[in-house]
Amino acid sequence: MFQEARPIWPTGLSEAMNVTSGIRARFQADPRTPALVRVTASSRYRLYVNGLFCGHGPATGPHGYYRVDEWELTPYLSGGANYVAIETAGYNVNSFYTLDEPSFVQAEIEQGGRIAAATGSASQPFDVFVLPERVRRVQRYSFQRAFLEAYALSPDVHDWRTSDAQPASPAQADAFAEKRLLTRRVSYPRFAVAAPRTVPATGTFAKAAVPPPPWRDRSIAGVGPDFKGFPLEGLALVPTDELGGLAMTGWNRNDRRYEGQALRLRAGETALLAFDRDLTGFIGTEFTVSAKSRIALTFDEILTEDGDVDHLRLGCANVIHIACEPGTYAFESFEPYTLQYLKVLVLEGDCRLTGCGIREYANPDADRGTFSSSDEGLNAIFEAARESFRQNAVDVFMDCPSRERAGWLCDSFFTARVEADLTGLSVIERNFFENYALPESFAYLPEGMLPMCYPADHNDGIFIPNWSLWFVLQLEEFRDRGGDEATIEALRPRVEALFRYFEGFRNEFGLLENLESWVFIEWSKANDFTGGINYPTNMLYAAALEAAGRIYGAEAYVEEAAYVKQTVREHAFDGSFFVDQAIEDEQGEIEITDHRTEVCQYYAAYFGIADATELPVWFDSLMRDFSPSRDKDAPFVADIGGIHPANAFVGYYLRMELLSRQGLSAQLLAEINAFFGKMAQRTGTLWEHNRTEASCNHGFASHVARALYRDALGIKSLSRKRGTLTVAFADNGLASCSGTMPTPDGDIALGWRVEGEAIHYRLSAPPGLTVEIENCSGKTLVRER
The missing domain is CATH 2.60.120.260 (Galactose-binding domain-like)
Incomplete structure (x- = not known):
């Protein structure tokens, strides 16, 4: 990717914590000739051209790999001498945001096919400095990110960006062996x-x-x-x-x-x-x-x-x-x-x-999708979902853009859907999976286990076994979104190793028991019932086995899944609800507890352990008696039938999916308004919980955009792999709705309005999509041209 540049860093400081280096090149330019700068670094860099901010990066890559950015310089150039200045912070601490790898920066300027300057070049190098203005010995910003920013400034502190001024004595630079480089692939932010x-x-x-x-x-x-x-x-x-x-x-x-x-x-x-x-x-x-x-x-x-x-x-x-x-x-x-x-x-x-x-610093493609309905509250929620997505999906699916900026599994399952819906692409998702595919192993974790968030350092050895199972579910959906088969095949060894790891925890019933580390269901009472045999975990395990079987044509996984599901049905349903847990007593006998949570019921329904046909009374109660608002005053107190309430993630997101499956779109939209409306009004973004003690800008929360496209607008499903589009009209309580959903081949545009006993609609879709129309509204459909 680089023609001449080599990775460099000020001598002796490549493993020092919180060092900020500056490199600068002066070159003669013809502003009419296209020019660019290629750059990558460990940990983060920002780029200035003639004193003007140009870019920040690099895009996230896995351990031992670095993504190369190419920034267009031409709009910033003037005739004669031009200055390119790159500041790089080398953190050298373990975190969930930047990796603990030796610091370096690698950059070169190209104009008209000629390299005008390159790091490590003998004939046309960059000047190298250790920038003194950022205070090094400061506290961490958070457990998940590196250092707080503190500065000691003088008025000429930035003169070196636009002249031959020296911010400090020039530094000698060490040159390092060539790095393993990757393309950026994801879009560049606009930096408005x-x-x-x-x-x-x-x-x-x-x-x-x-x-x-x-x-x-x-x-x-x-x-x-x-x-x-x-x-x-x-x-x-x-x-x-x-x-x-x-x-x-x-x-x-x-x-x-x-x-x-x-x-x-x-x-x-x-x-x-x-x-x-x-x-x-x-x-x-x-x-x-x-x-x-x-x-x-x-x-x-x-x-x-x-x-x-x-x-x-x-x-x-x-x-x-x-x-x-x-x-x-x-x-x-x-x-x-x-x-x-x-x-x-x-x-x-x-x-x-x-x-x-x-x-x-946000995703530049998130404004491609549109949505407008007769309900202004839903419109505001859609825009808040878009805002949450764009800030949490720059180059990896993050949980939050604030305290962590971490690429968590499970969160990514939901946010990846939104990338496809709002941008028409799955480019970030491809990078996301590539980051998991490339490393030879994951330090500090058991063989076969996947990191709960990545790229990240996990020196404490903590992992969430459940999140690795969501990885498999997301991989199957990635394929249906048109994900490239090479990436999917490259991940086969990871998936196979993962299930070999879980084999070591199968008990005499074929269920997972006493899993290691942090068994996580959601932030609710359900997390108190994870020891022994945790039934929600086994429900998820069965779903992941099924998905792996379908992805790789492995019938053995499908058969194991069926066995686990049947065993969970027999053990966990107490006649009214599913229980969360069974534990081994002092005599070594398995005792099924009476611990029951709302989220366990959602797991059972969502992952096909039981449905409305098999257990109609249970399912009807689940849809009728439970809702996100019932726990607003006492969020972790058991109430309905001794069922401990769920929390936002993942419980209420699974609930939204279940309401949609049942065609209860009017109820779903009412619950969306009740749950997300205050968030959209207060911050214009969607929150981690339904309260403000945590992040008020969370990536997974953008998934409500998927629900609005599907259950308000009526774009029920789109499979890029199969080339099929299903549009479903329902009696959802809206008077009108319109929107566009981008695809790689053009926009899907749908608009409709209710007039008496008829729904008048217009629909356009890219050529090659097979379109199916479903009418569950009880009204006559009238298509307009």
Whole structure:
């Protein structure tokens, strides 16, 4: 992929924690001739051309592999001398976001077929620096991500990006052996800049009279051999300790529109800025200080009950610390963060804030699909689903774009569906599976087991065996979405090894028992019943066996699945509901408990252990007596028939699928409105739970877009592999609905309206799709041209 460039890093620092390097090339360019820069790195980089932001990366790759980006330079070039500057943060700590691999950067500039500069080149190298402005010895941002950002700035700090100025003494660079390189494949973000909507408040603060105990999250207290970072006693500063010792002394809540007006703040003063929705990207500020100053930027997705920012709400340090000499600055965070509210605090000195914004880091293809209905609440929920997807699917399916940025299995099963629906592609999903296929093995995990999230480091050896089974279910759907057979075949050894691993936990009944590590059903009481024989896990296991059998034509897997399903039916159904667990007593006998959860019932129905035909009374109760809203006041208290309530994920998402299967679209849409409506109104994104103590921007939650396409609009199913489209009209309570769903061959466009006892509709689909129309509405269908 590279013609001349070699991987390099400042000498002796490739394994040092939290080092930021800068490389710069000056070259003569003809702005009429196309030019590009190829770049990859470990861990993260950002690219400037003539002082203008151009890109951030690289796209995520697995251990030992690095994806190469190619950024178009031509729009940024001028005649004569041009400067390309690349900053790279080498973290060298284990995390769920960036991999603990030695730091390097590899880049080259090409124009007109000629290499103008290349790292490691003897004749036309990049200049190399260790950038001094980012403070190295700081606390981790979170358990799942690397370091908090802290800076010591001077007014000329960025001059090296646009001139021959030197930010530090030039550094010698080590050149390394060639890396294994991969294509990026996924689309490049657009990096649109969003400005705040309002300034809700300004205020004053001071040291608290009685400061609370300092925050000692595992990201600080847990540093050691298995969790890398700088020990507390060796930190240059601890911003969360300083901020934790402050208290607000007054607020001026004169909410006003933000239109770029200057905000003047002195020491002990703060300003709160609000964006129109939850956003993810790079926080930018422009400001002037007349004296030596220290500024803290804190942020979050929501405000506390008293209208403030709690920068520790998510269990991560939502703080950027800036110390600066007198002068004028244009600052932008190196890493992306998620926020709706930004709080600027002047700890020392002063600040004249003249600009603020977020450079978005999001999927650029998510706006291809459209949806509009007669229900404005559903329309807002669809847009919130789109927003959640675009921020959680840049180059891998993430759980959240904030505290983790981690590619979790199970979450990915649901988000991958949304990629296909909103973008017409499965490119991120292909990368996702390629990341799992390429490594020779996964360190710290038992042979055959798949990481619960990846690419990530799992030094503590923890894994979720259930999530590996969702991997198999997703792989089958990837094939139906038109996923390439080479990737599917490359994963056969992984799948076969996985089931060999599970064979070691089959008991005398053929069921999985006493699984290792973190057996996870969902965040509800169900997680208390995972020891011994966990029936929801076995239901999932049977479904994964069936899927593997269909993918690879392995009849033995299908037969095993049938046996497991039948055994679960016989053991787990108590005459009214399915129980969650059986355990071995002191005499070695298996005792079936009376532990019953709502989510266990959803597992049983979704994975075909029983259905409405076999157990009509049970199934009717499941659809009628349970709902997401029944547990809003007491979320983990057993109530209906001793059945412990479910939580959002995966329980309510499986419920939505079941309501759809039964044709209960009106009920489904009503439950969607009730559950997701407040989220769409409050943050413009969809949440991890139905409460705000966790992430308010979660990838799997975008799956509601699939439900709206299917159960409101009527695009019931699309198989790219088989070339079939099914459109189903139902009595769902809407007066009208329209939308487009993109495909690689063109858009599917559907619109309909109810007029009396007829549904008038228009439908267009790409050539080659076989279209089937189902009418369950009880009304006459009238097709219009």
